Amino acid sequence: MDEPQITDDLIAAHGLKPDEYARILEIIGRAPSFTELGIFSAMWNEHCSYKSSKKWLRTLPTTGPQVICGPGENAGVVDIGDGQAVVFKMESHNHPSYIEPYQGAATGVGGILRDVFTMGARPIAAMNSLSFGAPDHPKTRQLVHGVVEGIGGYGNAFGVPTVGGEVRFHPAYNGNCLVNAFAAGLADADAIFYSAASGVGMPVVYLGAKTGRDGVGGATMASAEFDDTIEEKRPTVQVGDPFTEKRLMEACLELMQTGAVISIQDMGAAGLTCSAVEMGDKGGLGIRLDLDRVPVREEHMTAYEMMLSESQERMLMVLRPEKEAEAKAVFDKWDLDFAIVGETIAEDRFLILHGNDVKADLPLSKLASSAPEYDRPWDEPLPAPELQDVPQIDPIDGLKGLISSPNHAAKNWVYEQYDHMVMADTVRAPGLGAGVIRVHGTGKLLAFTSDVTPRYVRANPVEGGKQAVAEAYRNLTAVGAVPLATTDNLNFGNPEKPAIMGQFVGAIKGIGEAVAALDMPIVSGNVSLYNETDGSAILPTPTIGAVGLIATEEDIIAGSAQAGMMALLLGPEGSHLGQSALLHEVFNREDGDAPTVDLAAEKAAGDFIRANHAMISACQDLSDGGLALAAFEMAEAAGVGVTLDSGDTPVIFGEDQARYLIAATFDCAETLMIEAGKAGLTIQTVGRFGGDTVRMGRSEAPLSELSALYRSSFGAVFG
């Protein structure tokens, strides 16, 4: 079949700028073929090349004694002792989820699971951070239903417990929802599989599902803003098949046991192109692919389509030739395709053959390493708008305003659609703070959280970036975990706009400072830019996914508040109302600066909680909604009333950082105060648990009434 002529329009349609095309001409010394143009476009789009963000990502701390493998592979690998490792990453599937919510979200989950088991780890936990437009925006309801069902439809069938996540609403996401999917897996630390090919003449094997035309050009689509042609982009969304993914995982893990695998890479964005180039480039080798051998599910597919297809549930592997029969037997057992489609070659070439024709012949290392890299101009963010007067509010009215909003109401409607108990090791279900699972067959536990407060990041990118990490640190701490490491999913608008780039640069600075101070290095991540529709950008949303280790079952803080227990506040009294949940939900205002984050104070408070966990019955970090919301949530979860002595608006709704609410018996409270004194930390009694009402200052309401409001409000809007 003849390939189309390369024209300026065709180049532009591939998302390549004129100077980028000039660079291609310079590298190959001739005009590219159509297939070659597609390959360059796939490798050089923002999604795959990180061309706008690379310069700044390099500044992030990524190392530490616990880190076995940092960014650059399919997922990060962190030591959890006893020869075991946790392998994790978070990745966005924003654009596809907006176009086709069920499949977009489902394949987001599928992609991140594949990143984890490609490295030899069995997935053991998943989370999702979801950001939607205003609850009353006409598109929001359909997106919420589709995305939540898609996540459940894929994760539940695959069989991984979804143990945490976030769901937020803000008009800035009206035209671009965010779906950030996290997965973590468990592996033996000495049996991690990487993507670098080695050895010349080694067979390149295609594994898994057949290739179709779905998702052709998906990564390029995800690297552009949306406009009114969005409906035309539906064919760029892939279709997920969790049943095949489950078999692919079982087959891959079984295959890895045989010693047949030299290197392995999943086919995600830009499919066969990206996976093959990655394996060759990391191994310093060339790759020859014979597309006539690629298993296809549609007839007459062109080389261009095969190279750019994003059909799901596929892997590429470099195989030890002597193990071919053994490897094929594993895939036959699971009824999956296994086809040798090429080999590693010594020359630096990416050679694509199809039907006796050479469809592409490119210098492989240049495809990977010569991708453009930009130092985009950026503006120092404008100072946050000054905080206007905040009137005192009746504390119960304020609390009701929070817990009746979809942002702060209970999210059972969401979490009950996810299987959060499969694998039978879930110790703490999603809903409040970090999810906790047991490391199967051991006394160790792992805690997972995902956090960011986008309003803070917009008001103050540096402090907002720090705060996202600090909140993750606190959520892990509140269950007794030692934070180990972090994955970041950086969702921003169009990086070609200096104001957006300024947000990005600031957030990275804040995140970098925080992960360094709190010793939770970034080990994996993903950048999603161009989250704009018709020129309007999302709130800057650098989602932080973090993992913590609880060394023994004795170290977990998993109890609940009980009648007669004291409510202690670790950290200073509340005062900061700028950008708070109260302002946003109750007063419909977004003024003021983000709270400042004192990283040394965060560290000290976290260390104090862990050191004194045995005296703490229940613990919760203070974040959105301050003391009032934390105390209500703790009481509601325990089914016991609570009295807070103060009803003062800044004291109970302020969102100052480095603070925890603790429930403890009177005797333990005494000891905690003495220990806090020794550590130089502020701690005070702010109330007590008991009765069947929630009382703050002089205002009160029955717990049952508030609980009903809290539990029904989300479903009332979306059910």
Added chain:
Amino acid sequence: MRAAVLVFPGSNCDRDLAVALRGAGAEVTMVWHKDTALPQGTDLVAIPGGFSFGDYLRCGAIAARAPIFDAVRRFAEGGGHVIGICNGFQVLLEAGLLPGALMRNAGLKFICKPLALTVETAESVYTAAYGAGAQVVFPVAHHDGNYQADAETLARIEGEGRVAFRYVDTPNGSANGIAGILSANRRVLGLMPHPERAADPAQGMTDGSALFRALAGAFETA
């Protein structure tokens, strides 16, 4: 007790079930769906939850016709004990070893949460330890758990005391709130809730342990 846990492609509670059975003292063999015989001396066949064959036709339909299933059918017809949980219950219905069908949940959504159940009969090895009328909490996790049967069948299984578990608050539209039923010989149990997810203090629920202990105890001398 020698238990055989069936494994289909797409099963995902097979390990969980094996762990719960082993925890109760059973000797467990995992049996691949392409096998054609059960291990010698099998006392119990356990069909796990999950999405066998992706649930792409009807839930459990393909698994009920897998090569291993002729052996399971002969085992059940010979008076053998079979438990099917969640997808396993769906498989038992598709295989005709239990009557009725499981439809999509009435609310159309997947539901995962712990639920209170009433034990309706003590007359089975699975439920004797609880006693009739006892209340237990097991989690459910399903999209297709809405039990339905024609009026005659419902009347028969109710009349014969073959409803093993009933939801206190029916989450999915099941007829008569049925969560699990027994075969006529009371040796085949199918249920949607997951006792294997409530069999360990770390899971926060332990009501399921008694079921597995009772099973293991019943075959101790066999």
